[in-house]
Amino acid sequence: MNLNVLLNKLKANGYKTTEQRKVILQVLVSNDQNLISVETILSKSKEMNPKTNMSTVYRNLEILEKLDLLYKVIAENGMTLYKLACSDKHHHHLICKGCGKTEVIDFCPLKSLIQLSKEKNFNLTEHKLELYGYCKDCEYNKKQP
Amino acid sequence: MNLNVLLNKLKANGYKTTEQRKVILQVLVSNDQNLISVETILSKSKEMNPKTNMSTVYRNLEILEKLDLLYKVIAENGMTLYKLACSDKHHHHLICKGCGKTEVIDFCPLKSLIQLSKEKNFNLTEHKLELYGYCKDCEYNKKQP
């Protein structure tokens, strides 16, 4: 997903293109394989445009989320991590606990669970499968202190 | 899991039995099929012992979590929901978005994903599978407004 595609999707929904918005989106585009915190988004945005403001970052994230352009994970410590949604097709992720890098899992292993839900009269509407661990690089760094 | 078993596990770890602790645990025991908020835990505890304090609730939850006696889900709105852990054996849950009721899924459908992780040199350490939807009762209430 590149910057102009995103700006066009926003435009199509009545949102205007601003310097701050472009910078925030550029940070997300540059990190589209990694879950990053708002703090990181803000500080990287400030590198490109020092006057970028925290409220602006939050308000832009809110818009992206509303348009389903954002993938969001709430970490165990309660911090929220974000990245651009990588595809419209239903999928899951491998998530590195070291660096936040993600890899796509493009199938969903839930067939028998859907059957189970039916048996329990449970109307299944959503599911979340997240696999955590360490990517090759982070595993290597752990062993080489 | 009943109150005395819990108190004994705490005692075995150097924690004392107090009125407040007993009440908080009793609330959790009485809701051991349901994810509930801290607010709920506090207000129900206050019904049984009006002087129960918020800090005390949080500090007791912290202890239960450290001893792996607690299951915790962070909801989309950022609020944290708790229930007693229901078994030591690895398992997952169906979680009702209406009332927080949970049902156990006692198998784990992740075999092919573990294989996939190996291929990607990803050291898989944890996974989370949560299925959300509506239980029979909540579904019925939705249709009868």
Added chain:
DNA sequence: ATGAAATTGCAAGTTACTTGCAATAAGAAA
């Protein structure tokens, strides 16, 4: 160029939780 509508920065507010500390309670040891 104009003007309506979106956006922004700032400061103040909120919520969910955490922490320091002095007072109290538990329960093992004497």
Added chain:
DNA sequence: TTTCTTATTGCAAGTAACTTGCAATTTCAT
């Protein structure tokens, strides 16, 4: 039962992560 160490508690203040109101600024269709 009394003593005494240690855990626990309540309170109040603090923190972190957002959220909101509002006036000033910017965007961009006309």
